Amino acid sequence: xxxxxSEKDPVSKPPASGAEEKPIAQxxxxxxxxxxxxxxxxxxxxxxxxxxxxxATTPSAPAAAPKAPAPPAKEAPPxxxxxxxxxxxxxxxxxGDAIREATLDRKQAIxxxxxxxxxxxxxxxxxxxxxxxxxxxxAVDWPKRERRFDVILILYSFAKNERVRLKAHAGETEPVxxxxxxxxxxxxxxxxxxxxFGIVFEGHPDLKRILMPDEWQGYPLRKDYDxxxxxxxxxxxxxxxxxxx
Numbered sequence: 585x586x587x588x589x590s591e592k593d594p595v596s597k598p599p600a601s602g603a604e605e606k607p608i609a610q611x612x613x614x615x616x617x618x619x620x621x622x623x624x625x626x627x628x629x630x631x632x633x634x635x636x637x638x639x640a641t642t643p644s645a646p647a648a649a650p651k652a653p654a655p656p657a658k659e660a661p662p663x664x665x666x667x668x669x670x671x672x673x674x675x676x677x678x679x680g681d682a683i684r685e686a687t688l689d690r691k692q693a694i695x696x697x698x699x700x701x702x703x704x705x706x707x708x709x710x711x712x713x714x715x716x717x718x719x720x721x722x723a724v725d726w727p728k729r730e731r732r733f734d735v736i737l738i739l740y741s742f743a744k745n746e747r748v749r750l751k752a753h754a755g756e757t758e759p760v761x762x763x764x765x766x767x768x769x770x771x772x773x774x775x776x777x778x779x780x781f782g783i784v785f786e787g788h789p790d791l792k793r794i795l796m797p798d799e800w801q802g803y804p805l806r807k808d809y810d811x812x813x814x815x816x817x818x819x820x821x822x823x824x825x826x827x828x829x
Contacts, residue, residue: 664689671695671713671748679705692749699735699752703761703787706737706750710766715739715748718767721774723781725807731755733783737763754783762787780805797822 664687672686675695682705685696697705709715719738726732731753740747754760762785764770774785775794782803785791792798801815819825 662690664694667693667695669693674713675705675708678708692747694749694751696751696753699754699758699760702735702737702750702752703763703766706739706763706766709739709748709750713741714743715741715746717742718763718769718773719747721763721770721777723777723783723805725781725805727807729753731758733781735760735777735783756782757784759784759786761785762791764788779803782806 667686667688671693672683672695675686676683679697679701682698682701683695684698687694687696717740719740721735721737723736724734726734733754733756735752735754737750738747739750752760760783762770762774764774764785764787771789772794774788775791777783778785778788778791779793779795780803793800796804797818799818801818802809804811816826
């Protein structure tokens with residue numbers, strides 16, 4: 585009977601145990617409403633892959649700088665050689681023991697003479713050997729030596745195209761003969777040696793300072809002269825400051 589409660593709707597009856605549940609078929613309309621999967625991205629739209637991050641490395645210690653090569657050892661200067669040319673022989677024949685030594689040092693002829701014979705030997709070199717030009721007159725200080733100064737004259741001969749150096753040793757208070765009457769150029773050169781070293785040139789017509797003030801005390805090119813100390817009294821009196829500034 586239709587109203588019999590014992591009769592149940594076959595649709596609501598649960599499936600028998602062990603029976604396989606079949607999926608419910610979808611209608612075509614329902615299939616059209618189901619979202620279709622997205623199309624795979626085109627190759628042109630795909631982002632470029634990121635490069636892999638570099639592996640973390642521990643900073644290594646900087647390489648040690650290569651050692652600089654050792655500088656080459658300095659060559660010892662050439663030793664002077666004995667000189668016995670025609671000029672030296674003539675000087676020895678004329679002045680004997682006043683010619684103390686003759687050497688050739690780096691192609692420079694050097695004749696060491698007695699200081700008290702400087703004027704006579706200079707005149708002979710000018711008149712007889714044609715060394716008519718006094719190129720320079722200067723001095724070198726050797727404070728530990730008994731006769732501390734070397735007075736040096738550099739002579740040149742236009743006729744021979746030759747040079748020679750005359751060198752004389754002089755003590756601190758020992759006067760040296762002036763050669764102004766032989767070479768007038770010696771006037772200022774001897775004054776400079778007097779001003780810088782305190783060497784007195786006997787017979788100079790006007791021996792006085794030429795670079796430093798007349799009242800200056802001391803001789804700046806002596807190796808025992810304190811250039812920082814200077815002449816305290818002169819600096820204070822004339823410049824109004826303390827020396828050494």
